[in-house]
Amino acid sequence: METVVINITTEYEKAxxxxxxxxxxxxxxxxxxxxxxxxxxxALCENAVKKIFVAKGRPSDNPLIVHIAKFEDLAPLVKxxxxxxxxxxxxxxxAPLTMIMEKSDRVSNVVSGNLPTVAVRMPKSDYARxxxxxxxxxxxxxxxxxxxxxxxxxxxxVYDDMNGRIPLIIDGGNCEIGVESTVISFxxxxxxxxxxxxxxxxxxxxxxxxxxxxxxxxxxxxxxAVASSPGMKYKHYAPSADITIIKSDFDCFKNLCESEENIxxxxxxxxKEKLSCKSVTYGDENDGYSQxxxxxxxxxxxxxxxxKKVYARCPNTKGMGxxxxxxxxxxxxxxxxxx
Ligand code: TXA
Ligand code: MG
Numbered sequence: 628m629e630t631v632v633i634n635i636t637t638e639y640e641k642a643x644x645x646x647x648x649x650x651x652x653x654x655x656x657x658x659x660x661x662x663x664x665x666x667x668x669x670a671l672c673e674n675a676v677k678k679i680f681v682a683k684g685r686p687s688d689n690p691l692i693v694h695i696a697k698f699e700d701l702a703p704l705v706k707x708x709x710x711x712x713x714x715x716x717x718x719x720x721x722a723p724l725t726m727i728m729e730k731s732d733r734v735s736n737v738v739s740g741n742l743p744t745v746a747v748r749m750p751k752s753d754y755a756r757x758x759x760x761x762x763x764x765x766x767x768x769x770x771x772x773x774x775x776x777x778x779x780x781x782x783x784x785v786y787d788d789m790n791g792r793i794p795l796i797i798d799g800g801n802c803e804i805g806v807e808s809t810v811i812s813f814x815x816x817x818x819x820x821x822x823x824x825x826x827x828x829x830x831x832x833x834x835x836x837x838x839x840x841x842x843x844x845x846x847x848x849x850x851x852a853v854a855s856s857p858g859m860k861y862k863h864y865a866p867s868a869d870i871t872i873i874k875s876d877f878d879c880f881k882n883l884c885e886s887e888e889n890i891x892x893x894x895x896x897x898x899k900e901k902l903s904c905k906s907v908t909y910g911d912e913n914d915g916y917s918q919x920x921x922x923x924x925x926x927x928x929x930x931x932x933x934x935k936k937v938y939a940r941c942p943n944t945k946g947m948g949x950x951x952x953x954x955x956x957x958x959x960x961x962x963x964x965x966x
Pocket of ligand 2: 769770778
C-alpha cells in the first residue's frame with residue numbers, strides 16, 4: 628500500500644476531503660492532535676477499528692480512545708454522562724483530556740477491549756476537530772506508533788512507523804504538548820487518574836475535588852497485578868540505552884556523570900554547556916510543558932547518539948511534571964537513584 632502525506636497547514640481543503648473520504652470508507656488515517664499523532668478510524672465500524680490494531684501491531688485487549696468534535700457527540704457513546712464529567716467537559720474540553728465512562732451498546736467490544744467502559748476525548752487541536760467534523764464520525768485513535776515505539780510528535784515519525792501500512796497521513800506540524808492525554812476514569816467514585824497528561828491533577832482536583840491517583844502512575848505494576856488501564860501493563864518505549872534517573876541537585880548530578888566513563892546525560896536546558904560528557908537536553912527545569920514537548924524527541928536522540936548508559940535529571944512531579952515523570956520513569960525501567 629502506498630502511503631500519501633498531505634500537509635494540512637498548506638492544503639487544508641484537500642486534507643479534509645481526502646481524510647473524510649478514506650475514513651467514511653473504513654480506512655485508517657494518521658492525524659495530528661495537540662498531544663501526539665493518532666491512528667484514526669471510524670469508531671462505529673468494527674472492521675475499520677480492527678485495521679488500527681493490525682497497522683499498529685497492538686494487543687486486542689488494549690482499548691482505544693474515541694475522539695469527538697463536540698459535546699453532543701458524547702451522549703450516544705455512553706450509558707449516561709456523570710455530573711462530574713459535565714463539569715470537567717465544560718471547564719476543559721477541547722483539551723488533552725480523556726474521560727472514561729460506562730459505554731453504550733453502540734460502542735463495540737473491539738474499541739473497548741471487552742471492557743464495559745469507553746474512553747472519550749475532544750482534542751484541542753483545530754486540525755483534529757476539523758478532520759472529525761468533516762467525516763462526521765467519532766474516531767477511535769491510539770497513538771500513531773508501532774506498539775513499543777515512542778508516540779510520534781510529528782508526521783515524519785508517523786511515516787517512519789506506518790509507511791506501507793496505512794493509505795494517508797495528515798501532516799499538521801509538531802505536536803504542542805508532546806505526551807499523550809490525561810486519562811481519568813469516572814466509572815468509579817472518586818474518579819481515578821490512570822495516566823497524567825496535559826490537563827494536570829491539580830487543575831482537575833481544584834474543580835471536582837478528590838481524585839485517586841492509580842498506583843501505576845508512579846510505580847511499577849507488581850507481577851500479575853490487574854491493571855486499571857490495560858495499556859499500563861504493556862512495555863512502554865525505552866531507548867536502547869540503560870537510563871537511570873538521578874534525584875539530586877545539578878552539582879551532584881554533574882559529579883556523578885563526570886566520575887564515570889562513557890556516560891550520556893539527559894539534562895535540562897542550559898546544563899549541557901556545564902557538562903564535559905555527551906548530553907541531550909529535554910526542556911527547562913522549571914517548566915513541565917517545555918519538558919513534555921521535548922521528552923520523546925530527546926529519547927530518540929539518545930538512540931541516534933548511540934548512548935549506552937544515561938543519567939537523567941529528575942523532573943519534579945508537580946503540575947505537568949507528573950506526566951513527564953510518568954513517561955521518563957518508564958523509559959528508565961523504574962530505575963531511580965537518590966543522592
Ligand atoms: O493523547 C492521546 O490520548 C493520544 C491521541 C492520539 O489522542 N492517544 C493515545 O491513545 O495515547 P493510546 O491508545 O496510545 O493510549 C490510550 C490509553 C491506553 O493506555 C489504554 O489502555 C487506555 O488509554 N484506555 C483506553 N480505554 C480505556 C478504558 N475503557 N479503560 C481503561 N483504560 C483505557
Ligand atoms: Mg500509545
